Amino acid sequence: MSSRQPTFQGVALRPLRRRDAKVLQRLLVQDRAWLSPWEATTPGIRYPVNARSLVSNLLHQVREGTGAAFVVEYEGAVAGQLNVANILHGSVSSGTIGYWIAKEFAGQGIMPKAVALAIDYLFDEVGLHRVEIDIRPENAASLRIVEKLGLRSEGLKERFIHIDGGWRDHLVFAITSEERKGSMLGRLDNTQAQ
Numbered sequence: 001m002s003s004r005q006p007t008f009q010g011v012a013l014r015p016l017r018r019r020d021a022k023v024l025q026r027l028l029v030q031d032r033a034w035l036s037p038w039e040a041t042t043p044g045i046r047y048p049v050n051a052r053s054l055v056s057n058l059l060h061q062v063r064e065g066t067g068a069a070f071v072v073e074y075e076g077a078v079a080g081q082l083n084v085a086n087i088l089h090g091s092v093s094s095g096t097i098g099y100w101i102a103k104e105f106a107g108q109g110i111m112p113k114a115v116a117l118a119i120d121y122l123f124d125e126v127g128l129h130r131v132e133i134d135i136r137p138e139n140a141a142s143l144r145i146v147e148k149l150g151l152r153s154e155g156l157k158e159r160f161i162h163i164d165g166g167w168r169d170h171l172v173f174a175i176t177s178e179e180r181k182g183s184m185l186g187r188l189d190n191t192q193a194q
């Protein structure tokens with residue numbers, strides 16, 4: 001990540017650090033009921049929240065170049081997380097964004113700004129061509145994020161990801177760099193003004 005830390009109206013994306021595990025553990029435990037319907041799980045395995053191992057896995061992907069991992073801060077406080085998985089360069093040049101915010105920070109338009117910052121970063125600094133977001137059809141709040149950012153719908157992938165203990169359908173949304181036209185933050189301003 002470049003030395004410039006993407007920030008907009010109090011929302012900052014900063015690279016995940018090993019020492020974030022402590023605050024993330026607290027948020028992930030206190031918001032279990034809020035987050036678990038949307039969290040990826042491993043078939044046949046149930047395990048308690050373990051932010052240290054989560055952070056280790058994410059940082060491993062960052063080192064391998066297959067992922068990017070951020071903490072989402074709001075006015076200096078850790079509010080949630082945004083990760084980019086399955087980063088491919090070359091002829092695909094694509095990555096998939098996932099995110100969550102602690103319940104106490106929900107509904108303030110924080111994550112749409114964080115996603116806008118992330119997409120601009122992925123296009124402008126990482127050089128990706130396409131960014132994808134996969135959302136369960138039941139996740140109305142997350143569907144609002146892609147709507148606010150004007151991502152294109154690519155259809156339904158049936159039983160695509162193991163979430164909350166089962167294989168769940170996901171709606172796929174994407175944007176390519178040609179479609180962006182200006183910055184993603186600009187798009188956010190435009191859709192919110194409508």
Ligand SMILES: CC(C)(COP(=O)(O)OP(=O)(O)OC[C@H]1O[C@@H](n2cnc3c(N)ncnc32)[C@H](O)[C@@H]1OP(=O)(O)O)[C@@H](O)C(=O)NCCC(=O)NCCS
Pocket residue numbers: 034035038099100101102105106107108109110111112134135136139140141142144145
């Ligand atoms: C999806 C999520 C990241 C949205 O982040 P956010 O920063 O709250 O986004 P917004 O403030 O733009 O709110 C999005 C929608 O959430 C709903 N919402 C608003 N306040 C809310 C609250 N206090 N609690 C729950 N939902 C709320 C509204 O439908 C809102 O749409 P609106 O702005 O048109 O009213 C957040 O709800 C979340 O982390 N949910 C649990 C994990 C998750 O679903 N991750 C995504 C998996 S694809």
